[in-house]
Amino acid sequence: MSKRQLAMVMDLNKCIGCQTCTVACKTQWTNRNGREYMYWNNVETYPGSGYPKDWQNLGGGFDDAGELKDGIVPNLAGNYGVPWDFNHDEIKNSKPFAPKQDAKWGANWDEDEGAGNFPQDNYFFYIPRICNHCDNPGCLSACPREAIFKRDEDGVVLVDLDRCQGYRYCIAGCPYKKIYFNPKISKSEKCILCFPRVEKGLPPACSQQCVGRIRLVGFLDDTEGQVYKLVKEHKLALPLRGDFNTNPNIYYIPPVFAPLRYDANGKAIENSSRIPIEELEKLFGKDVHRVIKTIKDEVEKRKTTKKSDILDMLIGFKHKELFRLDSAYYNKPLIDTRYSSGKMKFTSFKAVH
Amino acid sequence: MKRLITLSLFTTSLLFANEIISTKTPVLEHLFVDSKLWDTAKSNIVTLYPQTTLNLNDKNAKELLKNSTAKGVEVRVLYNNSKVAFKFRWSDETQNIYRADSTDSYADGIAVEFPLKFDDPKNLPYIGMGDSNREVLIFLTKAYDGVYEPNANIDYQISPNNKPVFGDELTNYKNEVQRLAKNYTKAFIAKGFKTTTEIKDKEPFEFKMSYKDGFWEALLVKDLKDSYVNLDVDTFPISIAIWDGNTLNRDGNKKISKWIPLTLKAKNEKYVQILNYEYKGNLENGKKLVEQNCFACHSYGSMDNQMPYMAPNLSNIGGYGNASYLIESIKEPNKAIILGYNKNAHKNTHWYSIENGKEVSAMPSYSHLKDSEIIDIVTYLQTLKAEVKK
Numbered sequence: 001m002s003k004r005q006l007a008m009v010m011d012l013n014k015c016i017g018c019q020t021c022t023v024a025c026k027t028q029w030t031n032r033n034g035r036e037y038m039y040w041n042n043v044e045t046y047p048g049s050g051y052p053k054d055w056q057n058l059g060g061g062f063d064d065a066g067e068l069k070d071g072i073v074p075n076l077a078g079n080y081g082v083p084w085d086f087n088h089d090e091i092k093n094s095k096p097f098a099p100k101q102d103a104k105w106g107a108n109w110d111e112d113e114g115a116g117n118f119p120q121d122n123y124f125f126y127i128p129r130i131c132n133h134c135d136n137p138g139c140l141s142a143c144p145r146e147a148i149f150k151r152d153e154d155g156v157v158l159v160d161l162d163r164c165q166g167y168r169y170c171i172a173g174c175p176y177k178k179i180y181f182n183p184k185i186s187k188s189e190k191c192i193l194c195f196p197r198v199e200k201g202l203p204p205a206c207s208q209q210c211v212g213r214i215r216l217v218g219f220l221d222d223t224e225g226q227v228y229k230l231v232k233e234h235k236l237a238l239p240l241r242g243d244f245n246t247n248p249n250i251y252y253i254p255p256v257f258a259p260l261r262y263d264a265n266g267k268a269i270e271n272s273s274r275i276p277i278e279e280l281e282k283l284f285g286k287d288v289h290r291v292i293k294t295i296k297d298e299v300e301k302r303k304t305t306k307k308s309d310i311l312d313m314l315i316g317f318k319h320k321e322l323f324r325l326d327s328a329y330y331n332k333p334l335i336d337t338r339y340s341s342g343k344m345k346f347t348s349f350k351a352v353h
Numbered sequence: 354m355k356r357l358i359t360l361s362l363f364t365t366s367l368l369f370a371n372e373i374i375s376t377k378t379p380v381l382e383h384l385f386v387d388s389k390l391w392d393t394a395k396s397n398i399v400t401l402y403p404q405t406t407l408n409l410n411d412k413n414a415k416e417l418l419k420n421s422t423a424k425g426v427e428v429r430v431l432y433n434n435s436k437v438a439f440k441f442r443w444s445d446e447t448q449n450i451y452r453a454d455s456t457d458s459y460a461d462g463i464a465v466e467f468p469l470k471f472d473d474p475k476n477l478p479y480i481g482m483g484d485s486n487r488e489v490l491i492f493l494t495k496a497y498d499g500v501y502e503p504n505a506n507i508d509y510q511i512s513p514n515n516k517p518v519f520g521d522e523l524t525n526y527k528n529e530v531q532r533l534a535k536n537y538t539k540a541f542i543a544k545g546f547k548t549t550t551e552i553k554d555k556e557p558f559e560f561k562m563s564y565k566d567g568f569w570e571a572l573l574v575k576d577l578k579d580s581y582v583n584l585d586v587d588t589f590p591i592s593i594a595i596w597d598g599n600t601l602n603r604d605g606n607k608k609i610s611k612w613i614p615l616t617l618k619a620k621n622e623k624y625v626q627i628l629n630y631e632y633k634g635n636l637e638n639g640k641k642l643v644e645q646n647c648f649a650c651h652s653y654g655s656m657d658n659q660m661p662y663m664a665p666n667l668s669n670i671g672g673y674g675n676a677s678y679l680i681e682s683i684k685e686p687n688k689a690i691i692l693g694y695n696k697n698a699h700k701n702t703h704w705y706s707i708e709n710g711k712e713v714s715a716m717p718s719y720s721h722l723k724d725s726e727i728i729d730i731v732t733y734l735q736t737l738k739a740e741v742k743k
Binding site for chain 2: 034037059060066067068069070071072073074075076080082142144145146165166167168169171172173180181183184186
């Protein structure tokens with residue numbers, strides 16, 4: 001456990017699958033130098049194979065006794081998808097824009113497919129995923145060189161690229177498959193929670209760019225902050241696949257509002273939900289029942305009394321309310337002071353701009 | 354320990370395992386792997402065994418280890434007054450060169466290991482990367498072919514497609530890649546798992562490998578005396594490791610040999626005898642004793658019901674464990690505690706504890722057993738090794 005832990009909450013009721021977060025992360029970190037196939041942030045359609053393909057069945061994590069479970073190192077063409085080259089040079093000759101390689105699988109290939117039968121009970125929702133910066137990371141545990149470490153100041157999990165020798169046991173060890181092998185430099189790389197931004201007052205790129213404003217970022221011990229309140233106080237934000245036993249620090253508000261199902265005559269079935277509760281249990285555990293009930297109650301409360309602190313937090317009217325970064329804590333010159341509310345107040349620090 | 358060995362030397366017959374004899378030659382310049390000069394060098398065969406001491410968490414690699422076999426590597430050594438050259442040759446049906454377009458392919462490779470101190474053949478470093486009190490020097494080469502150099506300078510973070518913005522930097526970047534992407538040849542010092550440290554000073558040595566007709570051939574040429582180890586002696590120990598990329602070999606997942614005596618000038622007979630010593634106690638009694646005393650924690654062969662990280666797996670210990678190491682492990686287990694072992698070990702199965710500032714192995718000493726019982730146990734352990742592939 002680190003001294004303090006930066007955490008993120010994503011409200012899946014608001015995610016529209018626009019992939020702006022994916023593009024923000026990609027253009028910032030993974031558009032070059034061997035990382036082209038990596039999506040440190042990805043948004044997958046659930047139900048679906050996810051990215052990398054079938055990641056939930058590729059092993060890793062810990063069993064209930066605490067032992068590291070065996071895992072599989074995913075394959076570039078089969079699981080991740082090879083980043084295609086496109087025929088930019090040919091489109092001026094009126095050829096259709098297409099990949100140069102034979103495209104059989106790629107990240108997000110099964111976007112919007114979902115499950116069920118249209119129009120009775122078809123459904124899907126989006127799950128944006130980044131590295132969970134776990135308290136008990138599978139990657140850290142698997143590395144025989146101790147090349148992965150968890151920062152004490154904010155719990156960000158990082159790879160020491162000087163120590164890494166490219167053995168890839170970390171990739172087999174992560175149950176979320178959120179650490180990737182860079183074949184150009186023969187080392188593992190992963191989401192760094194944009195720590196160079198966070199240290200200077202900016203939220204991670206994925207969070208700041210999110211169009212739907214679904215991401216809340218803050219320290220887990222910041223009792224005034226919305227992340228603390230949603231995770232620890234009201235316990236409405238749940239870990240994804242907590243059964244992997246890594247104690248992730250990225251939490252999700254499960255999708256509460258789904259359209260009603262239709263019967264064979266096309267008539268809506270009262271009090272039904274298109275998202276089967278078993279699917280949500282698989283992802284977020286049994287607490288999902290309580291969370292759905294609580295949020296539905298809050299919506300009712302808002303309708304009658306016009307007040308709901310919880311809904312105010314989830315709506316997130318202002319960026320300032322979504323991100324509480326405690327940036328004075330890092331003792332570095334700040335680029336942005338707007339999000340510096342937090343346990344450590346921004347007092348006499350001189351911002352750069 | 355000394356009493357044990359000298360007693361046995363008189364009463365049991367000796368069994369020579371592997372040994373490497375060298376050939377002296379006047380000139381060792383411009384030597385290649387296919388130079389005619391190698392025909393004059395004596396051919397020696399060293400047997401390597403799959404390293405199965407550690408439990409891997411890579412499911413596919415683990416699956417492939419189940420049927421792994423031992424392998425012979427041909428070694429020829431030429432030396433003169435200042436240099437020594439090693440030629441290694443081994444069969445490999447599949448040539449695996451490192452690929453920059455794959456996340457799950459691994460390269461073939463070979464490494465040679467020397468103890469920094471080897472005057473006492475009964476007190477050598479732990480065979481797998483040494484231990485905290487006994488360091489090893491390692492030379493390694495892997496099959497790379499003009500790909501951006503692994504472990505490269507990560508300062509080069511330029512997108513090669515961003516021509517308008519980066520201009521000059523792109524040309525420098527390309528030149529730097531060319532300069533770095535030659536081959537993967539490194540030297541290391543290690544004192545146990547996770548301590549492997551690359552030697553970056555310019556010690557002159559060359560290590561190259563080339564593939565021909567289903568065989569890898571590798572050539573290592575180095576000074577007899579370098580700043581780490583002096584090989585200008587009669588007999589010294591050497592260990593060889595090879596990686597087969599086809600079976601997902603990398604890191605500790607490889608085939609390794611015991612400490613093998615290599616003789617340059619005059620053979621130190623006693624040294625060779627001690628290094629190659631194999632006990633001939635009562636095999637059946639040994640098997641029974643191992644079941645009674647060791648099986649509680651150690652898995653070996655088909656006896657594999659133990660928790661995976663509880664204690665080293667002994668399935669191939671007869672292949673890469675010299676007799677003196679086996680004795681040491683039984684009588685003085687605190688001597689070779691590998692601090693970096695079992696990184697994944699559950700907190701309930703930690704393999705050592707710290708008492709009064711010193712590491713104490715979770716394995717108790719079995720020196721209370723009779724000498725004959727220990728000999729029987731070692732006799733049985735010596736048989737735990739994979740078959741050589743036909």
